[in-house]
Each structure stands twice: as C-alpha cells, then as structure tokens.
Amino acid sequence: EADIYQTPRYLVIGTGKKITLECSQTMGHDKMYWYQQDPGMELHLIHYSYGVNSTEKGDLSSESTVSRIRTEHFPLTLESARPSHTSQYLCASGGPPRGDLSYNEQFFGPGTRLTVL
C-alpha cells in the first residue's frame, strides 16, 4: 500500500546531540517536503525537494539540513540539537505520480515529535 512513513515518532534528546529524522514514501512522488509545526500554530515549510539531488530551503529558517539521494527517502538532520528545536516535524510528499497531470495535493506522514532538553 502506498504510504509515507516517519521514524521515530517521538524523540527526547539532550542538547548538542546529532539527530536524523527519517522520512520515506512509497507513492512514487517526486516532490517532498518538511514542515515544522508548533502547538496552535500553522505548519511552516523548512525544506523541500523537487527530486533526486534537489534540496531547497523553505520559508522558515532552520538549522537543519536534508538530503535526497533516493526518490523515496528524504531525511532531515540536526547536527547539534538545541531546546529551540523542540517541535513537531512533518514530512509530506506531493505532485503527480510519474506520467500524470500535475496537481499539488500533498500526503503527510505521522510526524516526529522532538523534544530537546
């Protein structure tokens, strides 16, 4: 079944640690996104990718980095976590499956709730 996966779902970590949030999709989508969401607030785009070897920063400044070596995989890395990084991180994929018309519907993973102590 086509889906989008994120691991871990919850992560509590100390300041200064390096972490990688995993995101994978089996939907065949070229476009992938990372959003950050704080309670009671809108989702903010922090990274996106048009496809393999394409990564761009979003509207919200973030100290995280991303990579896109495979179509289905879009991990997000924080080299040195800080309490200000505490948030929920949502991964999404979107755009057409290969060969179809372009629509901009996006599909979301379950999210990773990160707490940095």
Place this chain on the structure above:
Amino acid sequence: AQSVSQHNHHVILSEAASLELGCNYSYGGTVNLFWYVQYPGQHLQLLLKYFSGDPLVKGIKGFEAEFIKSKFSFNLRKPSVQWSDTAEYFCAVNGPKTNSGYALNFGKGTSLLVTP
C-alpha cells in the same frame, strides 16, 4: 506573500449541530485550495480539495466547501456533526509559487470539539 486566515481557533458544538469554519487567503492568482483534518493521534489527512470547476466541492465524511473567488474564501461546512468529527482542521492554499516547490501555506488551524 500568501497568507491563510482561519477565523475560529476553537469551536465547540453539540452533536447534530451544523458546522461552518471560515478560511480566507490572500493571493490574487490561480490557487489550489485544501482542507486537511487531523484526528487525535493521527496524521494529517486530506478532507477535500479545489483545483478548478464547480466551486462547491464535496469531500469525505459529509464535508463540503465553497470557493468564493470574489471573497478569497474557502469555507468548510457540514450540516450535522458527529462526535467522531472532533479534530483539528487546517485550511491550506498553494498558488503557482515556483520558489517553494508548490508547498502549501497553512492556516493556524481550528480545533473542533463535538460533545454528545
């Protein structure tokens, strides 16, 4: 820059009451419009979407939304809510903005609580 406003942050309704959640956006060009829902403990799911054509769109679970271009609005409606509709509702829009990969701009969300 695009922005999305959701007028109600918290709504409490009794079962069988009618629901209308307001959403306005600020963008003058062609837009795609979405309502997403997040049930407790679950991930964001698409409720309905508007790309073109009939401005009254129907989604899952009896929800519908009307796109009124002149008012820059895309309000969500349901004639009779159920307890299972308790969730967070997000309005989102994306236009032909080429510098963010067609990412979505979201409103702050509306938390709906339906009481028995």
